[in-house]
């Protein structure tokens with residue numbers, strides 16, 4: 001089952017504590033030694049979909065400005081988890097609003113940044 | 119999983135995360151062949167995907183890649199990876215990997231032996247070598263591209279070899295050549311660590327080069343002020359981070375650049391000293407060319423006169439005050455300004471022109487050559503620079519910045535390859551668009567390419583206007599398509615012969631990223647079934663031809679063109695069982711390296727790259743024997759080829775006076791614009807989860823689940839006006855074809871009214887049936903970013 005190492009960047013020192021408290025409530029997260037605004041965490045998951053959901057949940061926490069996955073172990077994923085694309089091509093097609101809005105890497109805008117003008 | 123092992127894995131993940139968080143360099147098992155407590159053997163490799171060139175640590179156990187981690191020792195990514203990078207190991211293990219050669223018999227592709235496959239290819243070559251073409255890739259490793267280049271130009275005496283990079287960065291090449299007389303960026307990623315202002319020109323690095331972009335995010339998280347200005351035709355995630363978003367009418371970026379230059383001159387804020395000492399002016403009085411004609415400064419100023427902020431606003435839609443703000447920034451010598459661009463400026467029928475104009479704004483203002491002051495193009499593929507631009511796998515080029523049209527260059531190449539004088543043809547071969555056109559047109563209509571061998575790319579999905587450039591050739595029984603790939607694709611479906619290839623760490627490799635960084639890795643696991651290295655495939659065909667007496671595969675001494683010796687004895691590298699008896703990559707690279715000194719793009723010996731996480735050329739040997747890379751080209755403080763005592767020197771100047779060229783290029787209308795019948799602009803592009811056509815990433819469950827299918831982004835106001843709802847199936851249609859695709863309103867990107875966006879990763883939604891195949895007259899790069907379409911409801915909703 002996937003084990004994922006993440007680095008979270010929080011917006012400021014005050015919110016760091018709140019983020020860590022929220023993380024501690026999640027049974028599947030281990031927290032490492034904090035460096036400034038960067039929090040290393042490890043996420044354990046039961047499967048592929050689960051892992052993605054958990055990473056996304058953490059990245060979407062308030063005050064987390066940035067979440068980067070730096071380590072991913074999938075040694076327990078068997079071929080059975082690897083559907084072929086042709087099979088997928090015949091699968092039903094999720095549409096429109098049901099397309100997941102992933103935030104796997106970049107997360108949200110840094111709060112110090114003003115929204116651009118157009 | 120047992121508890122002990124799980125604890126170990128968690129500790130490993132925590133170690134990587136903690137090291138990354140601390141920016142420390144103490145990650146585990148960083149050396150080649152290091153084995154950790156869990157029997158996982160770790161080694162370094164660059165990521166398989168984009169031109170950022172992040173390094174990953176790859177963990178292998180029992181002959182299988184089981185783990186990846188960002189490489190803490192890599193300057194490029196400092197331990198980080200993006201969502202694609204950390205799933206790169208899984209891309210090897212899709213269940214439908216190609217495992218055996220397949221030959222078309224009727225409607226079926228049937229398994230055949232490798233020996234038969236080699237004969238089939240040799241037959242096609244012997245049919246007429248001048249009608250045999252090679253279509254390669256910016257994903258070719260350096261040795262793969264070099265072998266193909268030598269096979270074609272040195273072996274077949276045929277210059278019809280061109281890469282898919284023609285579709286993605288050819289205009290950047292011609293932009294650099296026209297400006298500096300030599301290709302590739304002068305700056306490096308380090309510029310982003312010190313720039314005060316970063317301008318993204320039609321570029322979305324937050325999604326397309328996320329690790330590079332993370333440098334800016336990281337600096338901001340430390341409280342540094344960086345002004346990010348996004349100049350684009352569609353809001354993206356990069357826009358979300360920008361202080362200013364300047365939305366311009368498609369194609370009008372030329373007017374924006376001219377508007378900045380105009381104000382610099384009118385206000386007297388251009389850098390007179392820099393320009394007087396280091397620049398000259400140029401334009402094209404007639405048809406567009408790479409060299410143009412010299413232009414006096416006063417003439418240049420006069421040509422720009424019409425690009426007032428108000429006139430630029432009229433053309434581009436960018437408010438005049440925003441043009442003034444850009445001119446304020448460029449006019450401030452204290453600011454450090456980095457411009458970034460990629461497909462937005464390159465996939466443009468005025469691609470060379472806009473590239474030269476952005477270089478010109480930097481040169482005119484003197485924002486060049488200091489750390490943080492750089493016009494920098496990014497590449498989408500892992501070795502668009504290393505293989506295509508440096509090895510020169512283009513129809514007109516030879517390795518090391520040589521060109522076929524130059525007799526001296528041909529002679530140098532023939533000398534290094536030890537092939538008879540006159541072997542290399544003097545006329546450029548077909549560029550990508552001409553090649554596929556010559557394959558798709560009947561012979562009676564001048565179609566003189568009978569066979570194309572495709573490696574590491576998927577033209578059946580990526581060529582523009584597929585109905586015109588790909589489908590007719592597929593239907594013509596006299597045309598033959600050979601495809602080497604790792605998975606079934608739209609292109610293999612159309613192929614006559616399919617060859618199963620090894621991928622990424624299933625083979626040795628070297629690549630060159632966007633900042634001139636050459637990187638190396640070793641084979642770590644075996645490819646599946648009978649899949650084999652692309653380099654081996656090329657060499658094996660060459661040997662089959664040699665064995666048949668094909669003269670081109672012999673050198674001046676009668677030896678095999680790809681002869682490799684070990685302790686004085688020839689190694690039969692054309693036999694798969696002996697291919698890894700020696701390091702063929704190393705042999706090819708050391709030969710190729712001789713070329714790199716001919717244009718100040720010096721590379722270090724192979725073993726230096728084994729020891730490093732890449733080095734940026736020119737790499738020169740120092741007095742103590744060590745090898746030193748170069749970060750800022752043409753700048754006296756760093757570039758070893760700048761003469762002593764000079765601050766800057768453009769030593770490949772096309773005017774032969776050490777000056778860079780500042781071009782005038784006018785705004786002109788695009789070849790197709792929306793009208794009553796086709797009222798929308800269509801822009802196409804990528805998504806963060808998928809690597810180009812999705813061949814690999816659509817086989818990774820996480821990535822596929824994250825972005826399972828293509829869509830059309832529609833502006834909310836347009837959707838309301840047309841009555842579209844989210845998820846509704848619509849037809850996106852141009853004069854050339856259509857796709858049916860679900861609507862996405864308020865999605866990840868936000869096109870302005872009158873504009874739609876469709877990504878190209880989904881083989882079920884071939885958006886290139888719709889795109890236009892007009893291309894830049896100099897670079898021959900097509901424009902995938904704009905054509906006219908209509909969007910009509912299908913009155914059905916896609917099944918949930």
Ligand code: SF4
Pocket residue numbers: 165166167168169170171172195198199200201202203204326327328329330
């Ligand atoms: S896809 Fe590009 S940015 Fe992402 S990890 Fe690979 S090289 Fe880095």
